[in-house]
Amino acid sequence: MSGARDRWIAQWTETDRRERALKNASGILPLLYRAYQALSPTDRVQVDTLLAEWVETAELAHVGEAQWVADATEADIEAQARWHSALALVDEFHITSAIPALRRLADRLEHTPGPLARDVRREILDKVLPNLERTPK
Numbered sequence: 176m177s178g179a180r181d182r183w184i185a186q187w188t189e190t191d192r193r194e195r196a197l198k199n200a201s202g203i204l205p206l207l208y209r210a211y212q213a214l215s216p217t218d219r220v221q222v223d224t225l226l227a228e229w230v231e232t233a234e235l236a237h238v239g240e241a242q243w244v245a246d247a248t249e250a251d252i253e254a255q256a257r258w259h260s261a262l263a264l265v266d267e268f269h270i271t272s273a274i275p276a277l278r279r280l281a282d283r284l285e286h287t288p289g290p291l292a293r294d295v296r297r298e299i300l301d302k303v304l305p306n307l308e309r310t311p312k
Contacts, residue, residue: 179218179224186210191256200256204263211264220224223270229261231276231297266303277304 187207194203214222247255265273277299284296 177221179214179221181224182218183210184227187257187260187261188253191253191260192273194250194252195256203256203260204212207260207264208267223272226261226264227276229257230273232281233258233280262303266306269307271307271310274304274307277307 190206190210191202194200194206211219211222260269264270265277281296281299281304284292
């Protein structure tokens with residue numbers, strides 16, 4: 176693994192756990208935005224690759240359904256938070272290298288049951304991808 180990648184994972188994990196312990200889940204994004212802005216161009220390339228991986232690996236079949244919420248493990252909650260953070264960073268910073276990963280996720284979600292998968296697919300296709308595709312290269 177790369178140094179920037181490892182540092183980002185450690186920073187994300189620490190920030191996520193701290194903000195959730197404070198019951199301030201929405202507080203993570205401004206902190207991550209500042210951390211991302213502080214990355215060097217070389218480190219950004221490595222972190223962008225990681226964020227694209229995180230976006231694509233979403234497991235959203237049952238997220239948000241009452242039984243899933245009741246049965247969710249700490250790892251499930253962390254994975255969901257990681258996915259949301261990655262998607263927000265990709266959208267906010269116009270990380271166009273994530274476009275192929277987003278398209279693959281949208282294709283996979285087309286065949287995933289549940290209302291959340293449908294809603295996330297719609298957000299990706301209607302908001303995030305068009306925003307990224309309008310980004311000058």
